[in-house]
Structure formats: structure tokens, C-alpha cells
Amino acid sequence: QSVLTQSPSASGTPGQGVTISCSGSSSNIGRNTVNWYQQLPGTAPKLLIYSNSQRPSGVPDRFSGSKSGTSASLAISGLQSEDEADYYCAAWDDSLKGVVFGGGTKLTVL
Amino acid sequence: QLQLQESGPGLVKPSETLSLTCTVSGGSISSSVYYWGWIRQPPGKGLEWIGSIYYSGDTYYNPSLKSQVTISVGTSKNQFSLRLSSVTAADTAVYYCARSRAGATLDYWGQGTLVTVSS
Numbered sequence: 016q017s018v019l020t021q022s023p024s025a026s027g028t029p030g031q032g033v034t035i036s037c038s039g040s041s042s043n044i045g046r047n048t049v050n051w052y053q054q055l056p057g058t059a060p061k062l063l064i065y066s067n068s069q070r071p072s073g074v075p076d077r078f079s080g081s082k083s084g085t086s087a088s089l090a091i092s093g094l095q096s097e098d099e100a101d102y103y104c105a106a107w108d109d110s111l112k113g114v115v116f117g118g119g120t121k122l123t124v125l
Numbered sequence: 126q127l128q129l130q131e132s133g134p135g136l137v138k139p140s141e142t143l144s145l146t147c148t149v150s151g152g153s154i155s156s157s158v159y160y161w162g163w164i165r166q167p168p169g170k171g172l173e174w175i176g177s178i179y180y181s182g183d184t185y186y187n188p189s190l191k192s193q194v195t196i197s198v199g200t201s202k203n204q205f206s207l208r209l210s211s212v213t214a215a216d217t218a219v220y221y222c223a224r225s226r227a228g229a230t231l232d233y234w235g236q237g238t239l240v241t242v243s244s
Contacts, residue, residue, distance in 0.1 A: 017171060050229050052172075059221055059234040060172065071232065103172055107228035113187050114174035114229040
């Protein structure tokens with residue numbers, strides 16, 4: 016069981032928006048920044064959002080992140096078929112002194 | 126452009142030690158800015174952080190794996206390594222090496238290597 020909690024699945028149609036949530040606790044999301052990773056089928060994860068809401072160079076502005084208290088969200092607007100992937104949240108946990116991941120959300124573009 | 130590449134045996138017998146090396150090109154693992162770590166993903170499952178090492182040699186391990194894990198920096202090449210002892214079938218996974226900034230910001234990843242634990 017993962018330290019951070021994500022819904023296992025999400026879906027949307029092309030052009031729509033979708034939000035993926037990530038719930039944690041005071042020792043991880045409550046005290047530290049959240050990062051999001053995108054894993055396309057058969058590939059390594061890729062950093063999508065860091066420091067709660069920052070996009071690395073090359074990540075489209077259709078992807079945005081936010082954090083409030085012990086929860087975080089990843090929003091994807093204008094869904095495209097190539098967004099179909101697994102999405103993971105992650106944060107440093109001060110109690111465990113390590114990186115903790117969510118269980119992942121599988122996004123299906125219908 | 127920074128690149129990371131995992132290497133090592135794809136098959137390990139139960140109770141033996143899994144050993145992997147990550148070779149970094151396009152940057153130095155001696156940088157004081159970054160940490161270098163390992164993450165694994167069992168087939169069809171999610172990501173699990175194994176641990177990280179700083180250029181000084183300081184290490185940080187997943188508490189659930191701490192008794193099995195050793196991460197070290199290579200002495201003569203731009204490499205760092207993972208050793209996981211007393212493996213079982215539950216350690217079968219794709220193993221990734223990655224660079225991280227502070228916290229959980231893993232900004233560069235290797236392509237991953239599948240390690241199967243089986244007799």
C-alpha cells in the first residue's frame with residue numbers, strides 16, 4: 016500500500032479536462048513539495064511537474080499542478096490521445112526520510 | 126544532455142545478491158547539487174523508491190529495504206551502484222536509476238532494466 020493515495024483510474028474524451036488527485040499527510044505533502052511523473056506505456060517515468068506547480072522545459076502548459084494542505088492535484092486540459100499514460104505523485108517524507116510515491120493513476124483518453 | 130544507463134544481470138537466483146550499475150554521461154556525479162538514486166517497478170505495479178546517494182557518500186534508504194540495500198559511488202568512473210541482498214521473487218522488477226534534486230524531484234531517468242529473480 017502506497018504512502019500517498021491516488022485514484023487508480025481516470026478518463027476523459029479528447030479536448031476535455033481531467034484532474035488527478037493525490038492525498039498524503041503532514042509528514043510528506045504537508046511539509047514538502049509535490050512532484051508529478053508521467054509514464055507512457057513501456058517507457059521510463061518522466062518528470063511532469065515539480066515543486067507543486069512548476070513545469071520542466073518542454074512540458075506543455077496544458078499540464079498544471081497545485082497543492083493545498085496535505086493534498087495535491089494534477090490538471091490536464093485539452094486532453095489528447097498521447098496523454099494516455101500512468102501518472103504518479105511523489106514527495107519527500109520527513110518521518111520516513113525518503114521519497115514516497117502514490118500508487119499511480121491510469122488515464123484513459125476515450 | 127545528461128543520460129543514465131543501467132546495466133547488470135537480468136536474472137538472479139533467490140537468496141543471492143542483485144547488483145546493478147548506473148553509468149552517467151553528460152554530467153558529473155561529483156556535483157554537490159544532485160543526488161543519485163534507484164527506483165523499482167514490479168511488473169504491472171507502481172513505483173517504489175529504493176534509495177539515494179549524495180556525492181559525499183551520504184546515503185538514504187527506503188526503511189522497508191534498508192537491511193538489504195547498499196548504494197555506492199564508483200571510484201574511477203562516473204558510475205553508482207545498487208546491491209540488493211537475499212533477493213526473493215518479490216524483488217523481480219524493472220530497476221531505474223535517476224538523478225534527483227532536493228526532495229523527490231527525479232529529473233533524469235535511465236531507461237530501466239528488468240531483473241527477474243528465479244531459480
